[in-house]
Amino acid sequence: MPGAPTLEHFLCFALYSTSHAFNRVYKPLLDAIGLTYPQYLVMTVLWEQDGLLVGQIGEKLALESSTLTPLIKRLEAAGLLQRTRDTKDERQVRVTLTPRGRAIKAQAASIPACILEATGQAPEQLMRLKGDIDALRNQLEQAAQGGRSGSSRVITPREETEHG
Amino acid sequence: MPGAPTLEHFLCFALYSTSHAFNRVYKPLLDAIGLTYPQYLVMTVLWEQDGLLVGQIGEKLALESSTLTPLIKRLEAAGLLQRTRDTKDERQVRVTLTPRGRAIKAQAASIPACILEATGQAPEQLMRLKGDIDALRNQLEQAAQGGRSGSSRVITPREETEHG
């Protein structure tokens, strides 16, 4: 007999609680530069590629505009970036780093090493784990889109060119 | 050469976004029984062992009383459980399922199988993944706890170049 499913069996709970555990490790590091974790993610995206649209940031982070708009406004209020409506298409809002926004990239540079150390694991193991989790997320996104009882297949409107 | 850390490299982001992806798969299933995911977790804990204290639930879920108290009050308002102050120690609040709270356990019984199907992976692989994630969480909790008195503090940006 399989037995009643308890918390112990839930992979989702493992992800949920480990995500929170990560946040607790990040917090003191991010407090030092005045960012929350989601704000840090947005800044990381912009450090990689500046001048993205709100929607593009949302696509990268899998977050809705209803989440991002207030968050980005807070970053603007903190003087780290600027929001400007695109002159070509005024529906779109382009997000650009300020000098100060670029400057704190250096302050944040030490964070990944701190996090790596906190995991106490080898980078190879962590990357392997990340690969497995990414694969799982892709599966779940498929399922969430395709939704109902299995048989109906939804054609994705856009091909997802995804990394590992 | 390691290069600048981008979003692609972040295990934490993989966890963060996959946790949200799980939530999106759960949502339609939980909507049917009127629960949110954290509420479902609390109910799962109580289905396993009824009559726990708020603090004991918090320990199992790694959540603070400031999160749990309002959540549990909502479950009480929904008629799924009852909060009673312990007569021996009136600081403590014991949480007990109502008949209705026990009843929806049957309705929720089909959820794990739905989730398993949504992952599209073999249970053995998922359990292996869960094991790795649990180990990671334990490490992170160690780091978050021992962070103050431990050996590692925030590394200055200068010495970051060594770490990849």
Next chain:
DNA sequence: AACGATTTAGTCGTGTGCGATTTAATATCC
């Protein structure tokens, strides 16, 4: 050119999550 459909952000309401603080009850120390 006209007008309905689509797209992009933004707003609003609800429900987490947590740190800091508070309140009340119990434990401990002298």
Next chain:
DNA sequence: GGATATTAAATCGCACACGACTAAATCGTT
């Protein structure tokens, strides 16, 4: 036995996160 410390929940303020909806701009078809 009474002052003090500790503990368990609760409260408060802030920041996500999302669904439902809105507003405005653009697109598409005729």
